[in-house]
Amino acid sequence: MNGSAALVDNANASQSRRVFWDQDVYQLELERIFSRCWLMLGHDSLVPKSGDFITTYMAEDRVILSRQPDGSLKAFINSCTHRGNQVCHADSGSAKAFVCNYHGWVFGQDGALVDVPMEERCYHNDLDKSKLGLTQIRVETYKGFIFGCHDPEAPSLEEYLGDFCWYLDSIWDTPDGGMELLGPPLKSTLACNWKVPTENFVGDGYHVGWTHAAALQMIGGELSGLSGNRADMPFDDLGLQFTVRHGHGFGLIHNAASSIHVKRDGYVKYMDETRGAVREKLGPEREMLYVGHWNTSIFPNCSFLYGTNTFKIWHPRGPHEIEVWTYTMVPKGADAETKRSMQREAIRSFGTAGTLESDDGENMSSATYNNQGVITRRGRMNSSMGLNREGPHPVFPGIVGVSFIGETSYRGFYRFWQEMIDAPDWAAVKAGDADWDKMWTNRNFWPDRLAAQQAEPQD
Amino acid sequence: MTQARKTVGMELHHAIVSHYSAEARMLQNQQYREWFDTVIAEDIHYWMPVYEQRFVRDRRPEPTPGDAAIYNDDYGELKQRVDRLLTGQVWMEDPPSRIRYFVTNVEAFETAPGEFEVFSNVLVHRNRRQSEVYVHTLGREDKLRKAGEGFKVFNRKLILDARVVQDKNLYFFA
Numbered sequence: 008m009n010g011s012a013a014l015v016d017n018a019n020a021s022q023s024r025r026v027f028w029d030q031d032v033y034q035l036e037l038e039r040i041f042s043r044c045w046l047m048l049g050h051d052s053l054v055p056k057s058g059d060f061i062t063t064y065m066a067e068d069r070v071i072l073s074r075q076p077d078g079s080l081k082a083f084i085n086s087c088t089h090r091g092n093q094v095c096h097a098d099s100g101s102a103k104a105f106v107c108n109y110h111g112w113v114f115g116q117d118g119a120l121v122d123v124p125m126e127e128r129c130y131h132n133d134l135d136k137s138k139l140g141l142t143q144i145r146v147e148t149y150k151g152f153i154f155g156c157h158d159p160e161a162p163s164l165e166e167y168l169g170d171f172c173w174y175l176d177s178i179w180d181t182p183d184g185g186m187e188l189l190g191p192p193l194k195s196t197l198a199c200n201w202k203v204p205t206e207n208f209v210g211d212g213y214h215v216g217w218t219h220a221a222a223l224q225m226i227g228g229e230l231s232g233l234s235g236n237r238a239d240m241p242f243d244d245l246g247l248q249f250t251v252r253h254g255h256g257f258g259l260i261h262n263a264a265s266s267i268h269v270k271r272d273g274y275v276k277y278m279d280e281t282r283g284a285v286r287e288k289l290g291p292e293r294e295m296l297y298v299g300h301w302n303t304s305i306f307p308n309c310s311f312l313y314g315t316n317t318f319k320i321w322h323p324r325g326p327h328e329i330e331v332w333t334y335t336m337v338p339k340g341a342d343a344e345t346k347r348s349m350q351r352e353a354i355r356s357f358g359t360a361g362t363l364e365s366d367d368g369e370n371m372s373s374a375t376y377n378n379q380g381v382i383t384r385r386g387r388m389n390s391s392m393g394l395n396r397e398g399p400h401p402v403f404p405g406i407v408g409v410s411f412i413g414e415t416s417y418r419g420f421y422r423f424w425q426e427m428i429d430a431p432d433w434a435a436v437k438a439g440d441a442d443w444d445k446m447w448t449n450r451n452f453w454p455d456r457l458a459a460q461q462a463e464p465q466d
Numbered sequence: 467m468t469q470a471r472k473t474v475g476m477e478l479h480h481a482i483v484s485h486y487s488a489e490a491r492m493l494q495n496q497q498y499r500e501w502f503d504t505v506i507a508e509d510i511h512y513w514m515p516v517y518e519q520r521f522v523r524d525r526r527p528e529p530t531p532g533d534a535a536i537y538n539d540d541y542g543e544l545k546q547r548v549d550r551l552l553t554g555q556v557w558m559e560d561p562p563s564r565i566r567y568f569v570t571n572v573e574a575f576e577t578a579p580g581e582f583e584v585f586s587n588v589l590v591h592r593n594r595r596q597s598e599v600y601v602h603t604l605g606r607e608d609k610l611r612k613a614g615e616g617f618k619v620f621n622r623k624l625i626l627d628a629r630v631v632q633d634k635n636l637y638f639f640a
Contacts, residue, residue: 098518098629191518191534195631221553225546269546330630335534351538359536360514360636362550368634369558 015425017446020391020418027200028378032428033326040307040427041066045147045154045167047309047320048072048082052151052187052339058101058116061190064322064330065155066308070144071095071105072153073116080148082155083118083141094141098191114141150179151187160433170404171255171305177293178301178313182284183340188318189350192332193359199371201308201323202424204331206390207367208302208310208319209256210248210416213392218370222362229266246299246411248393249403250419252443254306257313258411263300264314267363268352273345277338292402304416306423311336316349317357317364327375333358390417398452399444406447409456422446474574474582482574482584482610485617490567493639498548501639507611507620512539514624514636536636537624547637558634563594565638569606580612588624588640592633600633602626604640 014023014032026032046065049072053061060073062085069085071094087094087107094105094114104121105114113122118141126132145156147164149172154164165172179185197204207214216223216236223234232240246263250256264278265271278298286294300314311318318336321329335350357364378384393413400407408415426443430436473479485505492501506512514537515529531538539547550556568589575583585607592600609621624640 096519097521097524100521100524189534191516193516193534193536193631194629195633195635197634218557221550221555224553224555225550269543347532350534354534354536355539355543359631362547362637365635365637366556366558372634 014428015421016387017418017422017425020394020414021387021389022421024378024384024386024388026424027202027375028326028384030326033323035428036307036323037066039430040424041323043156043158043161043427043433044307045156045161045164046307047305048146048153048155049190049334050152050188051148053099053190054080054153056101058103059099060095060102060116061099062095062097063332064320065144065157066323069093070155071118071141072146072155073102073118075117080146080153081117082144082146083114084144086141087112087114088120088139088141089123118143150175150185152179158433162433162437167253168255168305169253170251171253173404174249174251174257174296177285177289177296180289181281181297181338181340182288183281183338185339186336187339189335189337189346192334193354194333195331195359196324196328197331197368197371198328199375200326201321201329203371203374204319204321204329204367205304205308205310206417206420207371208312209304209420210250210258210302210414212246212248212258212260212302212411212413214367214370218366219363222356222366225362226267226269226356228269229263230260242410242412247403248397248408248411248413248415249405250408250416250422251405252423252440254420254423255304256405256416256419257301257303258413258416259296260300260411261295262298264298266300267312267315267356268349269355270348270352273342273348277341277345281338281340302411304420306420312353312357315356316353317361319357390414390421394418395449396452398447398449400453401457406444407453409452418446471575471577474576478576478582479572479574482582482617483569483572485610486569486572486586488616490569494565494567496551496562498551498639502545502548504616505618506541506544507613507618508541509620510539510541510544510622511620512537512544512622514538514626517625517629519629536626547639558594563592563598565593566591567640574610577609582608582610582617584608584610590638590640592638602628602631602633602636602640606640 014026048063049061054074057074057076060071062071070082071085072082075081085094089110089112092107092109094107103116111124115121120136120139147154149164149168216233220234223231246260248258265274268274282294282298285297302312304310308321316336318334320332323329335353337346337349356362393408393415397406397408397415426436426439489505513531514535516534569586571587573585577583588604588606590602605625607623608619610617610619
């Protein structure tokens with residue numbers, strides 16, 4: 008592909024519809040994004056003890072994630088090095104070895120080939136087992152969340168998350184231990200391009216009031232005012248939007264963490280009891296993040312709602328389909344009953360039969376499949392809401408947009424998408440570190456706005 | 467199922483099968499309020515657990531209501547799901563989709579006077595928009611009690627056959 012300028016236009020905040028449809032674009036994504044970025048595999052809580060494993064995906068590759076006797080983690084491709092059969096078909100379990108069903112080759116919990124049937128009689132001990140282990144994957148964790156990466160040139164996970172760590176720490180590095188995942192995951196397929204749900208979670212506060220009008224009315228509470236996008240809502244005061252260098256981003260609704268939960272006494276009590284310690288450890292700005300509701304994506308294909316606490320991985324299945332895995336993310340320090348209640352509320356709203364999630368399915372698939380038409384596909388998609396009402400902020404790292412209803416995080420997501428698609432390797436990406444945010448030209452937006460707010464008389 | 471208990475007699479069996487037919491008809495006709503008011507008991511537990519793929523040797527217990535479940539609802543929560551469908555602002559259901567239920571293998575046992583444990587197979591066929599088709603099969607384990615002329619369900623466990631749901635959502639009642 009000759010550069011991607013036609014696919015993503017940063018200055019005018021638009022993207023070609025081909026990014027949701029074209030097979031050649033998708034192949035490039037597999038090579039330049041999914042084979043190079045850190046991808047979400049899970050959390051320590053899913054594989055707590057030696058021998059515990061889960062099977063999962065990295066894009067279209069099946070992988071096994073296994074806890075080692077020394078407490079470390081290994082991940083390897085779930086495909087036998089003999090004739091390629093899938094080695095493990097269980098979702099999770101505990102195993103010291105994985106035995107391929109086809110000819111019985113045995114792989115250790117570290118992925119090494121440890122035994123083959125009739126090694127002496129039929130291989131005459133000529134098989135070099137040391138070269139036939141399952142293909143290993145880089146594994147690193149951040150605050151208990153486990154990521155995998157295929158590219159030895161990729162930066163460390165912490166560098167890849169970069170400035171986003173500052174934000175993640177306000178929920179993942181709290182004084183009582185941050186968060187963990189509860190499984191087993193719900194799984195379903197959806198006929199959409201993987202970027203549609205990712206962009207929706209990273210930066211779409213706009214759709215909430217319209218798409219989810221019915222559910223918001225039914226739930227009531229803080230967010231019911233959004234239902235129908237009423238003109239009298241002070242959207243600029245309700246939250247903010249963030250994006251960072253490697254495409255991660257989120258929208259924040261102030262003081263709304265638990266607002267989608269109907270039964271939430273335990274959660275509210277937990278938040279009231281812990282926010283003081285968060286303020287003490289991380290400061291008032293991150294206490295503000297801690298008590299807000301986040302719609303978040305970690306580039307490329309992991310999303311979560313902090314507060315509602317649904318946690319998603321959008322595994323691509325070609326350009327027009329995904330397999331959605333849904334976990335629940337809960338504070339480690341909450342009591343067991345509160346965690347159970349959070350899980351029920353998170354799944355009731357954002358599981359496979361979610362009262363909100365069920366509203367979104369058609370938006371996802373229709374935005375993809377409309378591009379079957381060649382004339383339709385020649386068109387572009389707009390993401391210019393709030394353009395220029397954003398910029399660098401004196402407190403918050405990355406680029407900050409003025410309202411949670413805006414498209415700042417879309418712009419940051421597609422900016423990095425384009426950079427990865429254009430870059431032949433990680434070295435080319437790293438070369439852009441210094442001026443990644445130059446497309447946000449309104450450099451004084453926040454200093455000016457904050458000064459003006461300070462100048463206003465307080466009443 | 468290993469308990470020594472007898473299936474109900476022909477007349478009761480017929481009444482329970484008819485009850486299920488009427489229930490399916492109400493859901494097919496989008497009479498969600500009527501369905502909720504006539505067949506759901508106030509002490510309902512409406513539950514669709516998530517079953518993982520596990521090795522036969524795996525000795526971990528079956529999912530309980532404290533574990534992940536696609537539905538895990540009490541009366542008020544089920545009512546909220548019904549209310550959502552009746553707001554007129556669920557865009558995916560306008561125009562409405564078509565749903566058809568096939569309920570078979572009904573097997574009923576009287577567990578206490580006027581209380582029944584009933585097993586059935588359910589095939590759900592959904593059509594929406596122009597050409598979207600989705601099919602689900604489930605096992606259903608109910609606890610019914612006599613209520614007036616009919617029955618109300620106070621415990622419903624829905625066992626989904628597919629590990630990966632091949633549908634946009636599972637927002638239907640079964």
